[in-house]
Structures are given as structure tokens and as C-alpha cells.
Amino acid sequence: MFIPCDRGGDAAAPDFKGFTLLMPAVSVGNVGQLAIDLVISTLDMTKVGYFYTDCLVPMVGNNPYATAEENSTELSINAEVYSLPSKKLVVLQIRSPFIKNKYRSFCETLLSWVKSSKCARVVLLSSSHAYQRDDEQLLGTPLRYLLTPDLEKAVGGRMKELNWKEMEKVAAYPGISDTDKVLHIPGGGITKLLFTESCSEGIQMAVLLKFCSEGDNIPDAFVLVNYLNEWLQLIKSEVSTNNNSTDPSSQWKIPSSWRLLFGNGHPPALF
């Protein structure tokens, strides 16, 4: 459940009415979570609360978006909420995996919070196993989107303008041609569950995902966050003078916690 940071005296609870909730799915390569880190770090978002739940593995650490000595000592936990009222944006960051059998419980808690806080829509950043693509999906863009029926009415046209590709449905029983087509997001964690629940509960949700594999997923995070930016325009993409193309990758600020992702320095005695 959502617990605000400031609870004393006359501090009003944060109001997310009409906001866009941006959140990651814990999925292959942790791409959604990395992309969210970039958003929070670049937009210098303020932490407004915790999403305290028994569904995620506990972890703590100091401020992952620290820019100086002074702000580096604030404790962070496994699920926190950040907000930027000027852009009507609220972001939930999830930092640890789900505890076994708790997916459904988390989805229910999350969606009930979305409804009670009156968020206008939810944008879920996710990823799916690249090796599960079929022949057609191997060609062209690795990015896909999904919209719940309620959001389709509002922004479906914009997706067409952007020339985005909708996530294809696959045969329920591969090899048998006349079976029903179903949505299949391997490696996507709770993506499919959240999406189908949102469809049935009338919540406006968009899923943005990228096909990828485990490894160095920082480039995947940049691709996904630029994809998001094409639609939501969170940062301005400046035209690069070098090759005259629009490449906003350099405008995203990498958080300080991304250091040492692949281990420590090596012992000098090794060489």
C-alpha cells in the first residue's frame, strides 16, 4: 500500500488525480526498471512515498540518485513513489523480485491503488525474451505497444501517427493453424496479468515493451525510454549538430547507482 513520506501535522497527502502513473514490470534484463531509473534521475523527481508490500523481496540502500554528499544518505527501500507535478507524472520504481505466489496479490493491491488515487492512466515499461520471437518479429523494430480498450479510444490514433507496432497475438497451440490467438509475453513478469486485469477493470493502461536478452541492458533501457519519450515528450529531443539527427540519448542522466554493474575492479596482482 502507498505510504506518503511526509505524514506530520498539516502536510497534505500527495494528490495524483489525473496523473500518469509510470511503472516498470520486473522482466527480462530489468529493462523497465533501468528505464524508470533514467526517468527519475533525469527529471530529478522527488520521492513522495513508499509502496509498502509483502509481495517483494526486501532490500535497502542509500539514495540511488545521489548527486552530492548531502543527498546521498537518504535510505531507499524496494518500492518507492516519485512525483513531478509539473508534468502530472507519478512514478513507481520497483527494485526487487516478487516473492513466490505473490504476483496476483501485488497486481490487486496496485490496481486498487490506481483506482483510489484516481490516476488518469498507467504506462507499464516491460520487456520480453528476444529468443521467443517468430520469423516476422525478427525483422524490423524490437519495440511493441499494447493499449487497453479504454485507452485505445483516447490515444490509438497517436500510436498510428508514430508508426508504432502493436504486440502481435500468437496461436494458443503453435503449429495448429486454426486455434485462437492469445497474448503471450514470455519473460515479461506481471505484464500480461496487469494488462488483462486492467482491460477487465476498465483501467486505461499502455504497455511499452522491448524484445531483449539478459546481458548489458543499458542500451535497451535507453531505447525503451526514447520510445516512451516519443509519445509522452518527457524531455526535449535536441537535434544533434554532428549528424543532423534527433538522438535524445545524451540527455538522459545516468544515476550514480549504475556504477559497478558488472563487478569490482580487478586485483592488480592478476597481471
Add this chain to the structure above:
Amino acid sequence: AFLSSFILDSVCWEVVGVVKLWNEWCRTSSTTNVLPTDSFCLFYRLIADPTVLLCQCSCYVAEDQQFQWLEKVFGSMQKKGLQVTILSTCPVADYKTQESTLTLVSPFLKALKTKEFQEQVCCPLLEQPNIVRDLPAAVLSYCQVWQIPAVLYQCYTDVIKLDTVTIEAFKPLLSSKVLKSLAKDASESTKILKKFLTTSETHNNIYI
């Protein structure tokens, strides 16, 4: 009812804690199990000052039990005026730093504290990108969310068995406000330390 508590899975602290702080009364979590030594999670209370509680948890609390553990333990405690200190150990190989961990002088202490904790910490804070997991993390998360002042001292050590060097790495804590008044006499601690180490050494002997 008591269940487990702060992570004192630092066996090192077990020695220091039991030896240096306690001369009182403990309770087990199981009603059928009368002997205190049979339980893995013990709570001690200071007879002289019943507001001081110590918990020894020598077992691993699984991730799907941690939340319930917290709710039960903190649920039966008054949160107003509560202050929590957690001690834990961890292998130094888990410590992320620019240099190699082989060149680091271990054991060493690092701390993490909640927003409400205003006192001086006895060692440097744990830098990013290092994190803490398991029961210590669960307890600290709980304290951060519910605005309870709490501090976690994590000792990074390269020794897996009980040893004096790692135990003594926690010594700076004895100068902290909370533990200063609870510390036992130094000579007595040394005696009990020796006893613990001799017991474990006999098990290490592969020759009968």
C-alpha cells in the same frame, strides 16, 4: 507472541551480545519447547531496564516469512520512543567498490540509517551501489516507512567461521549512546570469547 527479530545472524555479535550485555531472562517462541537453548530466535530483556530488548536470531528467516515476522514482533511493541539497532555480517566479496576486494582491509563496518535516526553513527555509511538484503533489510524498511529511528551496522568479513577479529570489528559500537551503558566488563568478555572459540575449534578438527 514473539517470533524472530533483528538480524543478529552475525555469530560474532552473538558472542559479544550474550557475553557483554545480558544477565537476565529469556523467552522462547515455542510453548512446547521449554529449554531456551533449543530455540533459534531468542528475546532477552534487561532486568535493570525492562525497556531494553535484545533479540538473537541465529536462523535464516525466509523471504516469505520476513513480513509476518516483522508484523508480529513490532505489532507487540510500542512504537513511540522506539529505537532499533541491527547488527549483521556479510561476506566482503559482496561489497562493491572501484578497487578489488582483495586489497581492502577487512573486516570493516558500514552503516545504514533511517531518516528519523539523528544520532552519530559509529562508522562510515554504506555507499551506493551497495545494498542490504534479507531480514536486516526487512527490519530497516519497516522502520523507514513507519518513521522509527533505526540503524543497521553491517560487518563485511572474509572469514566464514567465528573469529575474534570479526567479533572485535563491532567494538566501535560500544561507544554509542545505546550500548555504552550495557557493555560488560572487558576481562569477562575476553574469557567468554576464548570459550566460544575453543568450542568451535574442536569441531574443525578432522582427525579423531
